[in-house]
Amino acid sequence: MIVSILAPFTFGLSFFLFGMYAMRTGFQNLAGKKMEQWMGRFTRTPIHSFWMGLLSTFVLQSSSAVTVLTIGLTNAGIIRFSQTVGIILGTNLGTTVTTELIALKLESFAIPMLLIGVALWLMPRRNIRCTGLVVAGFGLIFLGIDTLKLMAAPLEQSETFRSLFLESSHSIGVGLLTGIIFTGLIHSGSATTVITMGLLSHNILSMETAIAIVLGANIGTCFTAIIASIGTNTASKQVAWCHTLFNVAGALAFLPILPQLSLVSAFLTSNPSMQIAHSQTIFNLVCSLVALPFTSQIASFIQWLIPDKRIPIKRS
Template sequence: MIETLAQILAGLGLFFAGLELLSANLRGMTSRRFQRAVGGWTATPGKGFAWGALAGALTQSSAVVTFIVVGLLVAGMTVVVRGLPLIVGSNLGAGALLFIVSLDFGPAVLVLTGLVGLGVTIERLRPWRQGLWALFGIALLFVGLSLLKEGTAPLADSETVRSLLESTAGSHLLAFLIGAVLTVVVNSSVAIGVLSMSLMASGVLSFETTAMVIYGTNLGSSATTYLLSMKLRGEARQLAMYQVAFNVVGCLVFLPLFFIETMTSLPLSLALLEWLSDDPATRVAWAYLLFNASAALLLMPTLGPSARLLGRLWPRTPAEDLARPAFIGDFALQDPDLAIELTAREHHRIFQAVADLLAPLAEAGAGPAQGARPADAEAPRALLRATDGFLEDLGRLTMSAGQLGRYYRRIEAQRHLESLTDDVARFTATVEKLLASDGGRHLGQLLGDSLHAILHTCAEALAREATAEDRAFALDVTTDRGPAIRSVRESYLGERSETDDAEQAATMLAGISLFERVIWQAHALVAQQAEEAEDGAQESLRAAPSASAAASAGTQA
């Protein structure tokens, strides 16, 4: 019993670790070529469905494919409406499970895990390391599910499970419910399907009862996906719930057909299965496949409405909204001036988001010690990856000398924002430690409040509609504050004896140093914006006489 529980716990741990590893490394694969390849795979519903079916057939698990698509979504490589056909196709591909149930992919998964694990340690493969780690995450998904199945396998062979299935004789609805429950407990619809087929072959179950068990295993599979997705939020949850809804739709189709046929003797689904094969076991496999095919036929034409409904039921989180570009897009690449301007506006959004990371630290009386925690920096980082790829595409266009000058300013701003985001993330973690200690709380509150106010002053100055006075004020508050910083450092660290807490002293020093670095980055960004605004004003002045002369010539003509 202890070994079974240990395997189940290890399987769950490896499953969630694999999902996190997959998502994190896909986020880091910012190559535009790779992103476009993923976009090409899902460019049309037909392509998405075909790739999903192939993935479902190869992985033998629609749940695994669903969570791989969740990883692509979290990495920003696809959107919900393009991920839905992949999920639909994976169910149909996995519908062939009972036809190939004798195949065992367990050794192949272990070999894959070992080879990829060795691959990430080879120096020559460093350029492909993130891809290898993402593949390792997929392997861990399989290993985790495999451990779950191994841990629960004794349950499928137990007398209790067999007795439960045997007790369904004569009660079709009970057979359906027991099939669903056993699938959740055993975590394998195939195991319950095969067991019910063997009981049918021995005459314990009728064909009708076995078909209902198979329908129940599909609902149980959805319940398992629901349980595994409870940690997900926003669009990731939408995809998981679509997988749940897929099997619910199949049940809504086949359960009424089954009861109508058994009550009225009208030839419907059972008659079709008998026509397809004379072999009872093959009929059950066809029942599994047709269940998924029917749900796919119903859901494929409704992808758009389904995505909108999912969006209303499980709306995007604020972090997901922030992580998606609001201005840039491929449409802007037709006009370099427009693309540069929109990138500047996106950069301002990123700066504002980074400044907001400090908001929990700056709330009066709040801090990690009182329960407030700094926001996650992943959203601005995702937006930075998007702007970096957009700037890469923009750099391939032919531009004038003036456009190139503004373009390289955006490149410089991009690098400053990347460093700023990392520094602010480290600063919030450091201040969080200070706020959690008695000796460092006052300094932590001082640093957090001050930097929050300074960054929001800079955010106002970086807005496209900011005035010269706004920029001048921001430059003034971020100018070299060496004497003031030294005063703060001496106040908190200058008179500390050697017996004081060395770790806390190091944390204080790190917080003050990061405070200086963040202010320097903010000053550089505001100074760049001021320079850009001044150049734009001078260019407008030079253009004004030419426009007046042109207008005068037109009047004389």
């Protein structure tokens, strides 16, 4: 029983994470070198910063990667902390693009995409090879999803597992904590969401708990940024904690209305996986749009919360 659960979990998660890495590497080689220049130039206003955060997250396929890049640019003095709030709001919405694609259930294209990607990788031109990495990465992601599905059946038959989830299936607090911890351990909110989709499709989780796990995954992605900010300047620490506190505040604000969010998602689609994806999109879209007009106030609050401790030099 344990082997039938751990084997597909280990292989499926490995395929998924390696696919994310391959896709991110391909995108980075295609546009990543210009990303720092774009982020330095096109973050003059909160709206520009927001769109840059959204686009960067889609290209790099990781909100954590964009946040770490933002921390690096802030630490180097290329952009100011006040410019980063819009980027952070954009990254949260950018992560939903990957989730929506995953929810489309394109697993049947996994092997063809993997083969096409490998074929493109063997081509001599650099851009074609990088495109091949992106295509192969998508193929590995869908192969990982297909493999992760194999663990759902033994989990469903396990009395221990079922009793554990029966006790916590209606506890959104447990779901939130699960999402935070698991995402913090594997450094991938998308992987946490995929596993949650699989459990939900086999009725092992309730919709409210599944959504709570996904909200927890949003918070869990902040661990990488916090680690990256260690040893950096105050502005970089402000970026990391702004991202963290924003996600925590958003999750806490939505916890009381998870049943309503579940109903809205169910109205949009009857597919459980798509309901999870739509819930995450609605959550991030609402949080970002509500906060976007107040980016300067948010920046001021974070600067008050984490002040620059440098002693100003007195001029004679």
